[in-house]
Amino acid sequence: xxxxxxxxxxxxxxxxxxxxxxxxxxxxxxxxxxxxxxxxxxxxxxxxxxxxxxxxxxxxxxxxxxxxxxxxxxxxxxxxxxxxxxxxxxxxxxxxxxxxxxxxxxxxxxxxxxxxxxxxxxxxxxxxxxxxxxxxxxxxxxxxxxxxxxxxxxxxxxxxxxxxxxxxxxxxxxxxxxxxxxxxxxxxxxxxxxxxxxxxxxxxxxxxxxxxxxxxxxxxxxxxxxxxxxxxxxxxxxxxxxxxxxxxxxxxxxxxxxxxxxxxxxxxxxxxxxxxxxxxxxxxxxxxxxxxxxxxxxxxxxxxxxxxxxxxxxxxxxxxxxxxxxxxxxxxxxxxxxxxxxxxxxxxxxxxxxxxxxxxxxxxxxxxxxxxxxxxxxxxxxxxxxxxxxxxxxxxxxxxxxxxxxxxxxxxxxxxxxxxxxxxxxxxxxxxxxxxxxxxxxxxxxxxxxxxxxxxxxxxxx
Numbered sequence: 001x002x003x004x005x006x007x008x009x010x011x012x013x014x015x016x017x018x019x020x021x022x023x024x025x026x027x028x029x030x031x032x033x034x035x036x037x038x039x040x041x042x043x044x045x046x047x048x049x050x051x052x053x054x055x056x057x058x059x060x061x062x063x064x065x066x067x068x069x070x071x072x073x074x075x076x077x078x079x080x081x082x083x084x085x086x087x088x089x090x091x092x093x094x095x096x097x098x099x100x101x102x103x104x105x106x107x108x109x110x111x112x113x114x115x116x117x118x119x120x121x122x123x124x125x126x127x128x129x130x131x132x133x134x135x136x137x138x139x140x141x142x143x144x145x146x147x148x149x150x151x152x153x154x155x156x157x158x159x160x161x162x163x164x165x166x167x168x169x170x171x172x173x174x175x176x177x178x179x180x181x182x183x184x185x186x187x188x189x190x191x192x193x194x195x196x197x198x199x200x201x202x203x204x205x206x207x208x209x210x211x212x213x214x215x216x217x218x219x220x221x222x223x224x225x226x227x228x229x230x231x232x233x234x235x236x237x238x239x240x241x242x243x244x245x246x247x248x249x250x251x252x253x254x255x256x257x258x259x260x261x262x263x264x265x266x267x268x269x270x271x272x273x274x275x276x277x278x279x280x281x282x283x284x285x286x287x288x289x290x291x292x293x294x295x296x297x298x299x300x301x302x303x304x305x306x307x308x309x310x311x312x313x314x315x316x317x318x319x320x321x322x323x324x325x326x327x328x329x330x331x332x333x334x335x336x337x338x339x340x341x342x343x344x345x346x347x348x349x350x351x352x353x354x355x356x357x358x359x360x361x362x363x364x365x366x367x368x369x370x371x372x373x374x375x376x377x378x379x380x381x382x383x384x385x386x387x388x389x390x391x392x393x394x395x396x397x398x399x400x401x402x403x404x405x406x407x408x409x410x411x412x413x414x415x416x417x418x419x420x421x422x423x424x425x426x427x428x429x430x431x432x433x434x435x436x437x438x439x440x441x442x443x444x445x446x447x448x449x450x451x452x453x454x455x456x457x458x459x460x461x462x
Contacts, residue, residue, distance in 0.1 A: 089275075090131050092282035097376075099129035099258035104192070106209040112384060114196045114246055116161075118254050120209050121176055121193040125157070127256050132156045133274050133374060134255035137265045138247025140235060141168060141175040144225040146265045146419055148179065149309070151186045156274045159255045160265070161194045161247035165201035166234035171224035173212060182219035194250050201238065241389050241434070245382035252381065261374045267300065267416040268309050276354035276414070277374060287356045287409050294407040295379060297360070297371040298416050299345060300328035300337055305421040313350040313413050320346055325417075331424055336370045339410065350413055357412035362402040363459035370394045371408060372416060380404075380454075383446055389431050390438030395462045396446055402460035403450075 087095070104126060106119045127134075134157045135150070141162065151158060164172035172195065180188045197203065230236045252262050259277070261269070277296070281288070288294075301316065303309060303325045310316040310325070319325035328337045339345075340360035348357070362369050380400040386393040447462050 089278055089282045090128075092284075093278055094130040096281060096284055097130060097258050101129050102256060104254075104256060110199070111196070111246065111250070113199055114243065115199060115202065116250055117195040117206070117209065118250070119192060120195045121180075121213060123157070123191055124189050127157050129256065129258045132257050133259040133261055133277060134159050134257045135269070136160075136248070136251035136255050136260050136262045138163070138244060138251055139265045140164070140233065140242070141172040141225050142228045142230065142233065143265050144175045144179060144223070147187065147191065148184045149419075150265060150268050151184065151190060153268050153271050153309075154190075154274070155186070155271075156190060157255070157257060158191045159194070159251045159260075160191060161196055161250040161254075163197065163235070163242060163247055164195050164203070165197040165240060166203060166238065168234040169195070169197065169203035169206065171228075171233075174217070174221075175223055175225045177213055177217035178219070178221070178223040180213070181217040182223075192254065194254055196243075196246060196250055198240070198243075201234070201240065241387040243384065244388040244393050245384045245386050249381045249384060252377070255377070258376055259374055260376065261298075261372075263372050263416065266419040267372065268419070269298070270313070270413070270415050270417075271311055273354075273414050277411075280354045280356075287359050287407065290359075290407055292405055292407045293378070294409050295371070295373040295375040295401070296356075296409050296411055297339060297373040298411060298414050299339055299342070300372060300416045300418070301325050302328055302330070302418045302422050303420050307420050309417045309420065313415065316415060316417075317346060317350075326422065328416075328418060329423065331422070335368050338366060338369060339371065340366055340369075340408070341410065345410070345412070348412065354414055355412050356409045358410045360408040360410055361459075362398055362406070362408065367459065367461050368395070368398075370398060373408070385441065385446065386438060387434070389434045390441075391431070391435045392438055392442060392462075396442065396450060399447075399450055399460055399462045400454050403454045403457045405457065 104119050104122055106117075106122070109116050109118060135154050136159045137150075138161045139146075141164070147158075147160070162172050162176075176193055234240075235242070248262055252260055259281075263269075301320075303319060307319065307324050310319055316325060327334070327342065341358040345357055360366065362371070380397050382394065383396045386396070442462055450462070
């Protein structure tokens with residue numbers, strides 16, 4: 001009887017031990033399994049479980065850190081353990097796009113014929129790769145009056161590359177300081193500034209990134225970008241071309257988020273676009289499930305100089321009907337922004353949220369379409385041999401997108417509006433000459449390269 005009792009106790013002890021080990025291995029320490037699977041060494045953990053709470057942060061785990069509490073083998077479930085109904089929108093987005101966070105590090109680096117100061121002036125807010133969309137853009141300091149109205153509608157991260165050769169550099173820094181200290185706290189909160197200039201036009205003094213804005217700006221001073229004329233700028237005095245695609249690529253590559261909106265600083269987005277877009281991505285339905293690479297183009301419009309930028313599609317439709325708004329570049333290059341199903345889009349009523357209105361392609365009558373779209377870091381970059389003055393600066397990227405069979409998922413309730421003022425055609429002989437030279441460069445050198453690198457597809461053209 002005694003031997004049987006001992007045997008029973010032993011069996012119960014073994015079963016209890018097995019049960020505990022099973023619980024710990026299967027639900028108690030999922031963070032350990034994740035760390036082991038990702039090749040991380042547990043010795044790198046900076047705290048001991050007996051010494052208080054331990055926080056392990058990893059972009060592959062969740063939007064929130066997993067906490068292991070003192071004297072407890074049980075952890076709070078992370079985003080990947082939660083059921084779909086329990087997950088937040090950012091967690092659902094992370095599950096779908098599976099992006100990786102990257103550090104926002106300041107660095108000085110040569111890029112072809114340019115020096116680039118990456119992350120030269122950084123914002124207070126930082127975003128993980130799945131938490132937002134970054135509006136990426138470019139400018140010189142004469143365009144800085146657009147930043148606040150852009151930011152007021154965007155309310156999210158902006159990555160901007162500033163062209164600042166020679167004496168334009170100090171005016172650029174002063175303009176940034178004025179906007180951060182004197183105009184709108186959103187600038188300091190959301191905007192990352194990169195600075196670039198030609199190796200032949202290096203400023204006389206370039207402070208290190210941690211010494212560039214050490215003193216508050218004197219807000220009684222007039223900002224350099226106020227009423228500046230182009231002939232006052234170093235760039236104009238030296239007859240420099242504006243390297244638009246260098247700026248586009250610098251701002252894009254430095255963006256912290258997976259989704260990016262490469263655009264121009266004078267194009268203001270419809271409000272609340274970030275939240276609506278991420279909700280759509282989290283739903284992950286219909287055309288979003290296509291295996292083709294995809295981008296999300298936005299309709300673009302111009303409004304009269306005395307008009308307010310419309311807040312909603314409903315207001316925009318009214319302005320289109322009374323001619324106080326027109327499609328972008330209608331008077332300059334209609335085919336460049338002739339977006340598929342444009343008339344149908346304008347006749348469709350506004351709805352809640354954001355959805356794919358139409359899946360288009362850059363071929364047929366849209367063969368020279370220059371879409372502006374929400375995309376990702378996987379999309380082709382812009383050719384840095386092309387300048388703003390020479391035009392056609394986005395055409396080569398458009399060819400690559402076409403050959404790679406991209407789907408253009410046109411959004412129904414989102415749009416961009418240019419800074420108020422209808423554009424009219426003005427004859428510019430210097431720019432016409434540069435455009436002719438650019439066309440020859442594309443035809444004889446760049447296009448043959450693109451055919452080798454990306455291939456050819458029927459219906460695709462530069």
